[in-house]
Amino acid sequence: MNKQLKVLFIGTYVPKECGIATFTSDLLNSVSGENNDVHCEVIALSDPSETYNYPEEVVFQIQKEKLEDYYLAADYINQSDADIVCLQHEFGLYGGNAGDYIFALLSGINKPVITTMHTVIREPELEYRVSTEKLIRYSEKLVVMSQTAVDMLKDVYKAPEDKIEIIFHGVPDYPFNNCSKYKKMLNLKGSPLVLTFGLLSKNKGIESVLEALPDVVNQYPDLIYLVLGATHPMVKKTQGEAYRQYLKNKVSELGLENNVVFHDKFVEKEELCNYILASDIYVSPYLSREQIVSGALTYAMGMGKAIVSTPYWYAQEMLSDNRGLLIDFGDTDGFKKSLSYLIENPEECDNMRKKAYDFGRKMTWKNVGKKYNTVFGKALMNYNTYPGIQNRFYFLPIQLPEVKLDHLKLLTDDVGIIQHTNLGVPARRYGYSTDDIGRALVALTKLIDNPQKVEEFRKIITTYMSFLEHAQTDTGHFHNFMSYQREFLDEKGSEDTLGRAIYGLGHVISCSYLSRNIRTLAHTLVSKSGPEMENLDSPRAKAYAMCGLYEILRAGIDIDEFESVFNSCRDVVKPIDTLVDRDYFESIFISHADSLVDLYEANHKEDWNWFEPTVTYSNAKLSESLLLAYNYTKNRTYREIGLATLDFLTEIQWNCDFFDTVGNQGWYSYNGEKPLFDQQPIEAGYLTQAYISAYEIVREEKYLELAKYSFEYFLGRNRLRTVMYDYSTGAVCDGLNSDGMNCNQGAEPVICFLMALSSLNEHTNKAFSTILQSRVSDGISDEALEKRKSLLSVKAE
Known part of the structure; x- marks a missing residue:
């Protein structure tokens, strides 16, 4: 080989008192000692009660029963310059059921794996069979130490013969002598x-x-x-x-x-x-x-x-x-x-x-080392023969999924959206929330791109508007939680609840395809909320409200078109003197934008471009709201901070393979450690929206690429390599936990998925409209036009 081969061993390691620890140490020395062109390092398995003074070749430690460590180890391997991974496998060595925690690591790395199998079971129980079969799939080569093991791998587990190598257990080389x-x-x-x-x-x-x-x-x-x-x-x-x-x-x-x-x-x-x-x-x-x-x-x-x-x-x-x-x-x-x-x-x-x-x-270690190095070389040649082998997302769809509202409709009754499910079945005991209703209105109105869609969505949008009208309090705030018995459970919701309601109502007001009556009601509710909006303290509530107000402002809506309807039914709507005008909305919008700028200036540091000392939830909405503020006012400060904070979210969450969003197990504080779980799909949905907004405002291609990747989070481009979206129903799982995917399918994830999907569809439609406008001058045929349109669909790389 022209360069030094770098091998990363995974197993228990000395000074741990364990046979495999000794084996790993001896194997490492035989591999590196046999050839000076081989450099070896170790990821060592430990138990929480153990503390060892490991030698310098141990570069990373995994606590056996801590699943998160396996994911972190995978990240370490991917970022290292190791050429090959040599795994020592015995079921009891790793945590989980039949040692299945190791697959959190193996499924996430982009290096060839050589597995030394210290145990092969002839008549395995189900969990051991599954674990062994997965190990075979993830391994480029399987090393066993006897012909019996070879025969069992082929006969019991149908392992491909060309994957299996016999290399005896090593022994020290001593002369034959008496005792x-x-x-x-x-x-x-x-x-x-x-x-x-x-x-x-x-x-x-x-x-x-x-x-x-x-x-x-x-x-x-x-x-x-x-x-x-x-x-x-x-x-x-x-x-x-x-x-x-x-x-x-x-x-x-x-x-x-x-x-x-x-x-x-x-x-x-x-x-x-x-x-x-x-x-x-x-x-x-x-x-x-x-x-x-x-x-x-x-x-x-x-x-x-x-x-x-x-x-x-x-x-x-x-x-x-x-x-x-x-x-x-x-x-x-x-x-x-x-x-x-x-x-x-x-x-x-x-x-x-x-x-x-x-x-x-x-079986001397010298001979064993030579044979392992030969296997390493063969594995690398085979692995590099197929350039696409490291692309773990080949299964992603060529085009965006079609819009499916089956699950959203399943959760919606004649009151609103039931918040949660039990394995996809609506769980009525959790009732409804304004939070979900507000965001659902955003998703649905963005999906209405022609008059024919209005009838499809009319009933469900009317139901949601009815809920918000009922949820608004006399002060203009909103209740959030309602029981299944139709009783509100709070005096008023959080500030975020108010912001989310305004977010949805702003999109209803700006949706010209909806009836004037529905839009007038939305304007009435927003107008009544004015005093409450002015006094918001929560940064996210301000960001939500700004996104809703932006829709009203960018549409250039004049209240004249609503006043006639409003005046004719003043006696049946909740008491309000008059609809507020555009200038009033604009003053709140700019005031909130300025307060986010102040928040950023107070908290950002050289290596922490964020509004607060901690990155928590709904993060991308803060960045997006300032980008929208720039798009409306052309104040470059809004643009600079919006992009800086969005780029910061990218830096801490995009690992050049998938989005590893901040989990809510403690959040991510400055100088702290980013939690890997529980990851919520809302973060991926909001990132997609923010990236689309960033691209349409500044026209930098990287944001369009990042929008693709953040959306693919739902489709399997995530830490668990798990598809969260159900193509048949449109349901989305609730999150990614340390023990796997949360298979409940509540309202929030499906709504956030639809928001992201509608943003991508809206971008594609805008781009197609641009092509359509140039069709005559460019002389593009109908067939060529369809091809160009398909190219605008968001694709997996």
């Missing part, structure tokens, strides 16, 4: 010295060996059986030392106190190797057949030990051709006979040792 040197070094006795080592747990089957020993030690009283290793940390956490104490009790019962020694400690690799080299016989009495690899057995073979083992899958394959003795699980008599045979037949024992040692030369 006396190392016994003396460690001050060990035993003739013979029988060894079992590894983290202690019930599946080790050590009691089977103990029960076999009395008859053997009667004949060979100098025999020592050394059980080396600490209790497995997870076993110790849940069961304490119950298994070790059980074994010690059995030793006492059998009268073996002088022949059995427990070394209760986790030994580092060099010391472990010395113990193995000092032993005469290694015993591997596992109780489970489904053991696809054993580092302990591999080490014993590589150092030329005589081996007695139960016939778990790995042992059956490794000890074939007389490289060891196999006896049945729990066969006490078999252990007794096998140990006696090896002691009584030293020549046969020595031949067995040599065969194991010779086979072990294939």
